[in-house]
Amino acid sequence: MNMDALHGAVAVLYVMSTLFYGVYLFKQKDGLQKAGLALMAGGFVFHTLFILTECVSIGYLPVYNLRLTLSMAAWSSAAVYFWIRYRYRIKVMGIYAAPLVACVYIISLNFPEIPAHAAELFKSVWLVVHVITVFIGEASLAMACGAGILYLIQEHGIKSKKRGFFYSRLPSLEQLDATGYAGIVIGFTAFTVGLIVGLVYAKLVWHRFASWDPKEIWSGISWLVYAALLHERIAVGWRGRRAAIMAIIGFVVLMFSFLGVTFLMGGHHGGFTQWQIPYKP
Amino acid sequence: MGDLPSGRYLISHDREGDEHKAMLDIVLTGLNHTTAPVELREKLAFNSEESAGAIEFLKAQPGIREVLLFSTCNRVEVLMTADNGQDAVEIAKKHISQVKNTPLDVFETNLYIHHGQEAVRHIFRVAASLDSMVIGEPQILGQIKEAFRTAVLKKASGVILNRLFHRAFNVAKRVRTETGIGDSAVSISYAAIELAKKIFGDLENRTVLLVGAGEMAELAVEHLIRNRVGDIFVANRTFERGVELASRFSGKAIRFEEIPSALETVDIIISSTGSPTVVISREMVKSAIRTRRNRALFFIDIAVPRDIDPEINRLNNCYVYDIDDLKGVIDGNVETRSKEAIKAERIVDEAVIRFEKWMEGLHIVPTIVDLRDKMKAMAAMELEKTMGSSLKHLSEKEKMAVARMSEALLNKILHDPIQFLKNGGCHRDESVYLSLVRVLFNLDGTD
Numbered sequence: 001m002n003m004d005a006l007h008g009a010v011a012v013l014y015v016m017s018t019l020f021y022g023v024y025l026f027k028q029k030d031g032l033q034k035a036g037l038a039l040m041a042g043g044f045v046f047h048t049l050f051i052l053t054e055c056v057s058i059g060y061l062p063v064y065n066l067r068l069t070l071s072m073a074a075w076s077s078a079a080v081y082f083w084i085r086y087r088y089r090i091k092v093m094g095i096y097a098a099p100l101v102a103c104v105y106i107i108s109l110n111f112p113e114i115p116a117h118a119a120e121l122f123k124s125v126w127l128v129v130h131v132i133t134v135f136i137g138e139a140s141l142a143m144a145c146g147a148g149i150l151y152l153i154q155e156h157g158i159k160s161k162k163r164g165f166f167y168s169r170l171p172s173l174e175q176l177d178a179t180g181y182a183g184i185v186i187g188f189t190a191f192t193v194g195l196i197v198g199l200v201y202a203k204l205v206w207h208r209f210a211s212w213d214p215k216e217i218w219s220g221i222s223w224l225v226y227a228a229l230l231h232e233r234i235a236v237g238w239r240g241r242r243a244a245i246m247a248i249i250g251f252v253v254l255m256f257s258f259l260g261v262t263f264l265m266g267g268h269h270g271g272f273t274q275w276q277i278p279y280k281p
Numbered sequence: 282m283g284d285l286p287s288g289r290y291l292i293s294h295d296r297e298g299d300e301h302k303a304m305l306d307i308v309l310t311g312l313n314h315t316t317a318p319v320e321l322r323e324k325l326a327f328n329s330e331e332s333a334g335a336i337e338f339l340k341a342q343p344g345i346r347e348v349l350l351f352s353t354c355n356r357v358e359v360l361m362t363a364d365n366g367q368d369a370v371e372i373a374k375k376h377i378s379q380v381k382n383t384p385l386d387v388f389e390t391n392l393y394i395h396h397g398q399e400a401v402r403h404i405f406r407v408a409a410s411l412d413s414m415v416i417g418e419p420q421i422l423g424q425i426k427e428a429f430r431t432a433v434l435k436k437a438s439g440v441i442l443n444r445l446f447h448r449a450f451n452v453a454k455r456v457r458t459e460t461g462i463g464d465s466a467v468s469i470s471y472a473a474i475e476l477a478k479k480i481f482g483d484l485e486n487r488t489v490l491l492v493g494a495g496e497m498a499e500l501a502v503e504h505l506i507r508n509r510v511g512d513i514f515v516a517n518r519t520f521e522r523g524v525e526l527a528s529r530f531s532g533k534a535i536r537f538e539e540i541p542s543a544l545e546t547v548d549i550i551i552s553s554t555g556s557p558t559v560v561i562s563r564e565m566v567k568s569a570i571r572t573r574r575n576r577a578l579f580f581i582d583i584a585v586p587r588d589i590d591p592e593i594n595r596l597n598n599c600y601v602y603d604i605d606d607l608k609g610v611i612d613g614n615v616e617t618r619s620k621e622a623i624k625a626e627r628i629v630d631e632a633v634i635r636f637e638k639w640m641e642g643l644h645i646v647p648t649i650v651d652l653r654d655k656m657k658a659m660a661a662m663e664l665e666k667t668m669g670s671s672l673k674h675l676s677e678k679e680k681m682a683v684a685r686m687s688e689a690l691l692n693k694i695l696h697d698p699i700q701f702l703k704n705g706g707c708h709r710d711e712s713v714y715l716s717l718v719r720v721l722f723n724l725d726g727t728d
């Protein structure tokens with residue numbers, strides 16, 4: 001199979017989906033939103049196909065460089081969006097999800113294809129579980145962040161009594177809050193499982209649970225942010241505006257631990273996120 | 282037929298050269314919120330048994346073929362198809378006066394009468410909520426559907442009213458989906474409900490606290506009840522008055538001093554008291570927030586001077602809208618709505634023209650012409666095909682003979698159906714068969 005053509009098809013479908021959702025935001029015709037969803041689903045099918053062929057040909061999950069990791073991030077975001085779209089029927093989330101998926105995917109294509117160098121590390125089932133849960137978790141938390149942003153926009157409209165462009169286009173505060181909360185519960189659960197599996201795997205490979213690698217530290221920090229948010233929600237009913245702001249802050253910290261650490265600090269996760277071709281004398 | 286008033290639908294019984302002609306008129310009479318005050322509308326409103334009785338009575342009158350009666354708080358209307366519209370209107374007026382025990386001269390000047398095309402337009406506009414007191418309000422369509430169902434159950438709706446109402450539902454749906462007319466609220470209480478929906482989503486089982494009393498506040502509570510809210514609490518300075526109001530909404534009366542504790546549970550507060558000072562203060566709400574676990578609170582302050590401290594709007598998850606804020610919402614909406622109404626009227630115009638065409642098709646002559654034309658066109662096409670291929674070798678003379686044969690065949694086949702149509706199908710209402718023929722032979726193209 002021609003991989004370049006496949007990448008192109010996925011990118012085009014994701015971008016088209018973004019365009020349709022964008023026009024939907026202005027025109028509010030239901031057909032546009034349906035077309036956006038269908039295009040995204042089309043892109044997702046090809047994307048899945050790519051990941052599967054890659055898995056079969058190398059025998060393990062294709063996450064050994066930044067290009068593939070980002071591609072996986074786009075894929076899981078799309079998957080989680082479909083779930084949220086059907087579970088909570090928030091059509092308008094597409095205006096957040098489609099550009100997110102398209103951008104992450106296109107950025108991933110701009111990183112070089114670097115071959116894996118420690119293949120043995122990638123062959124464990126522990127790693128597969130670690131990667132999948134962490135990615136599903138991060139994608140859910142990304143959706144929670146999106147719901148939080150939309151919540152703040154809608155809330156501002158109602159509070160300031162100006163309403164404006166988004167007022168009629170966004171769903172109720174209650175619905176946005178519920179969606180954000182669902183994203184956080186699922187994201188946090190998956191993320192927690194992912195971290196635990198990661199620690200156990202670290203124990204198996206490097207014979208210690210934590211090595212105070214920067215990525216571990218920052219992941220821990222983002223885990224704490226979400227833990228605090230959930231605790232407050234359950235204990236004193238933190239909801240609405242505060243919950244939305246926390247969901248956004250949590251995701252920013254999470255993104256820093258995913259990307260910021262990769263570019264600025266290095267560490268043993270570098271193997272998953274190689275983005276520079278290693279210098280060979 | 283040239284001397285008949287324009288805009289009237291006429292169906293002629295063209296009986297074998299017989300000069301006898303019967304006309305079928307669509308006629309509507311009634312009154313609405315623009316022509317009659319509420320006292321009169323109340324007096325003339327028909328409940329469901331009265332409507333059913335009136336339909337039966339009118340249907341039994343000679344010359345009246347189809348009847349539909351439509352009664353809501355804003356209008357009472359009778360729609361009929363009749364051989365003579367004017368006579369039918371007189372009968373209907375007398376019947377209303379009799380049933381409602383009101384002399385005719387009390388309401389005669391408030392009545393409007395529409396014939397033909399105008400009656401059709403009126404029905405389309407009513408169904409699309411363009412004739413409502415609050416333009417674009419959604420209840421009217423359900424009420425019309427109910428009235429149509431009653432007419433159908435009473436077998437008082439025939440070919441024409443069936444078609445008319447299916448078109449009307451279609452117009453209403455188009456207006457709703459293609460224009461923004463129903464998108465925004467234009468009354469205070471509607472605006473408040475719209476906002477509540479944007480905050481809470483579903484209003485089902487949300488609890489409401491009504492503080493004080495007043496027409497607008499009570500209207501808002503009624504709207505909320507229609508949206509299936511949960512418990513309703515009523516707080517009034519005089520407890521007895523509160524009990525009285527609460528029983529109207531089947532809610533619970535609470536004492537004024539209980540308001541702070543009620544704030545811990547209710548979701549929507551509508552306030553309309555004559556108090557010169559603030560009734561609900563920021564501190565009251567602030568101390569309730571923790572017990573409420575931050576669930577949203579929506580305050581609708583209809584009182585002037587205001588009952589609810591505007592500072593409450595700054596608290597997290599609390600929203601305060603006073604009368605001016607709600608007016609601001611409406612002003613914006615009225616503007617967009619009148620723009621959308623222009624689009625809606627265009628949709629109605631289109632539908633009226635299409636309906637008129639369909640009615641014209643119900644004339645016997647055009648139907649026969651259409652039927653013949655369609656068959657002829659088919660025969661000519663098949664002939665051409667066959668002559669051009671398998672019978673290419675025939676001489677001109679032979680070709681002519683085949684063509685003549687096909688025409689003779691066609692005339693023989695169509696003879697009986699056309700005779701049947703010309704005799705009015707031996708049915709009291711010949712439009713039944715005309716419309717059947719048009720559907721059977723697909724004379725109007727696929728719709």
